[in-house]
Amino acid sequence: MKTNAIVRYFNLRTLALALFYALTSIASYWAAYELRFDFNVPENHSLDRVHTIHWVVGLQLMLLMAAGQFDSILSYFRLPDALRLFGGLFANALILLSMWYVYKGHNVPPRAVILTYFLISFLAIASFRVIMRIQSSRGLEDWFAMESAENVLIIGAGEIGAGLCSDLMNKSRLGMRPVAFLDDDTNKVGRYVHGVLVANIVDEVAAVAKRYNASKVVIAFPSASVKRMRQVAELARDAGLAVDTVPALTDLVSGRAELSQLRPIELEDLLGRDTVDLNSDDIRSMLAGKRVLVTGAGGSIGSELVAQILSYAPSELLCVDQAEIAIFNLRQNVLKATASAHTRITTRVLDILNQPQLDKLFEEHRPEVIFHAAAHKHVNLMEDQPTEALQNNFLASKQLARIASAHAAERLILISSDKAINPTSVMGASKRLAELALGAQQNAPGNNTKFMAVRFGNVLGSSGSVIPIFRKQIATGGPITVTDPEVTRFFMTVEEAVGLVLQSATQGSGGEIFVLDMGESVKIVDVARQMIALSGLRENTDIDIEFIGLQPGEKLYEEVQHLSEELQATRHARVMRFVAPKDANFDIEKLNADLQAAIAGGHVREIKQAIQKHVPEYTPSL
Incomplete structure (x- = not known):
């Protein structure tokens, strides 16, 4: 029934257009004769007009149909539409002129009439289309x-x-x-x-x-x-x-x-950087048709990883997060919009510290490429809870690496942090320990999995970062709290960070730590001032900025490499590589035992000292 109604609508619409074009063509043809003979058409030409009008107008209608004018929506009229209309009418004029030369003017309208007919028809139809467009867009x-x-x-x-x-x-x-x-x-x-x-x-x-x-x-x-x-x-x-x-x-x-x-x-438009030129062919070669696992898939980095990975058509994408609401939001906001018919998508609420469940997951899905984005990342929170930081960032990463190797995964990429460089916080130190755990697994006997880590700085707008905090403080009338007027941080957009993570993953052969080029660091107080201005407010008049001092574990500025590291260039200008030397004296099991003992004791000071024993560049806040 619905199909019949649509067909009937288009038939009526086509008939109405045909009638309009026919009446316009008849009027134009008639007017062309009147203009040619100064409104005093001789009797013989008047008879020619009557005898030829049917086939001349019919020819024009056929050419208008061939030019797509019967399928046009009258209220849409731009240069391409005008050119198509001109082409159909001009073709009609050329045919009539050719016929005049062939038949020496016998039973064919005069040349001046043909040209005038063409011009009047074009002006009449184009003017009507313009009026229809104006009428529809501006009542x-x-x-x-x-x-x-x-x-x-x-x-x-x-x-x-x-x-x-x-x-x-x-x-x-x-x-x-x-x-x-x-x-x-x-x-x-x-x-x-x-x-x-x-x-x-x-x-x-x-x-x-x-x-x-x-x-x-x-x-x-x-x-x-x-x-x-x-x-x-x-x-x-x-x-x-x-x-x-x-x-x-x-x-x-x-x-x-x-x-x-x-x-x-928005601030992201002003603090972000120019578009990254990625080698999509390399990334596609790494991901297309593969089984991919993303841990922490509901977080800022994880959800963007999911979105970008789906564009490279993996055969299966497994999304894991320990937070139920994070998986729910991922399914509602990301997977619905980017789901692909070529990719089987599975979501799991799972804590990767749960060894039996993690083993079962690997047995069922056999992931080939793993992006490990699950982590505790907030410096201030983790400073008072080093046990949580170690369990989620170090022990879980160590376990994931071991299980990935046991199941012969192709590669595992750890999402690390610039805070792992010469760390002063428990969070940064736990990320450095995760890097060491991956390095140890890389060198373990019988390992065939490529392990690598990617470090980068603050992601604009990620949960818990300074920008959402500033937005909330502005919304409540301030003040905006900044730790120190000289404190600086590196910023990048989540799209750029994830794109470069994927690019880094294609270049790893195992054991590397990749460092993303973060550009120039930005003063946090300047970020606060820009956000005040973007809100249409004035500093010290509408919103105050208050300096509260550096918090435990925080640095005045972030660094790009360890004191002993030498970074090497890669095939991509914004990605650098650090290949960790194999340390014969490094004992991952001794590290694990010492930290487990400190965790069992439950004393914050002792846990930090145990970390420092194995990460000598760590400067703890005791």
Whole structure:
């Protein structure tokens, strides 16, 4: 029944279009004769008009159908539609002119009539289509809405900016009126895009905003460098303008977002770095058709790993996390959106310290590639609970490595931390111990699994990181608490971090520790100030910044390598390698026994001293 209704609708629609084109063509043909003979058509030509109109109009209708005009939606009319319409009508004119030369004008309209017919038909149909587009996109309520629309400047007069301008003009319900463009290309200044002037270069945003009474800028060059994005945002904020940006270029290309789906510019846009160029072929070769396990799959890093791994079509993806709510959120927010028909996805609520359950998991699923992201990562919390840090970060990693080797997994990649470098915290030291455990398993007799670790710094927006904390403090009116005015940290987006983890995994032959290029460190107080500005507030007027001093286990600045480490370049510019030398004196079982004894005693000071015994570069807070 529904199919019949659709067919009936399209038949009626096609008939209506055919009738419109037929009437327009008849009127145009008739008018062409009148214009050719100054509205005094001779009798013989008047008879020719009557005798030829049926087949001339019929020919034009057939060519319009061939040009796809009968399938068009009248309210959508852009340059490609105009070109198709022009092509169909022009083809009709060429055929008629050819016939005139072949038949020497016998029973064929005069040449001037043919050309006039072509021009009138094109103008009539194109004008009607333009009117239909205007009518559909701007009803009366839209015209009134434009009176109260917000004046906006568009930064970037390229294809993205032009498309955004068109969208805002046609979707006036969005309440934004583009009044001017700004662009870094001086050759574009003074020109018009969709009737909107490219008023000046971007650095003159304050003057242009004042001239056009604009209250907002929209940054419409998603491929620009992060540095340039930051500069433009600062110029706009200094001018007292709100700052929005278009969706990411990848979302626009994939169709996940539209140009008009603007969002406020966020800290991630200003602290992140330029897009990473990954060797996707190597990653695909490592993951395609493989059975992949991700531990800590519900966390910030784990969930992004899951999303990116799925794009490389593994045969099976096993997602494990000890937190029930983390697995629930993963299934709702990630797996529903990225599930693939080529990949079998399994989720498990499981503590990897549970040896029998972990063994059973490996026996059932036989994972080939393992990404170990499960960890306790909060420095302050773990400083008072070293037992938890050791059990989850070291003992669980040691057990996972042993079981992976026993089941002949192809490779295991540990997600480590820059806090494992010359650690001053229990969390950092426990991560360093996990690296040592993987190194020991790599050198164990009979091992065929490739073990490697990847270190990187703070991930923007991850749970418990400084940025969500600052957002909450701003929302409650402050103050924002910063440990020290000189404290610095490295930041990267979760997408970049995970992409580089996958890239690192392709380069490992076993026993390596990879260090991601974190770029330049950022002062935490500068992060706080940027977040205040992005919220449209003023420091010391709306929100205060309070310095509370470094907490136990915290560093003033993070380091990129151990005192004794020498980093080597890899095939990727943002990934460096450290190959740990085989230490004949290192005894993983002695390390394990000492730490287990200290854990059994339960004294924080003794546990930290036991860690320091085996990680001499660790400087504990006692």
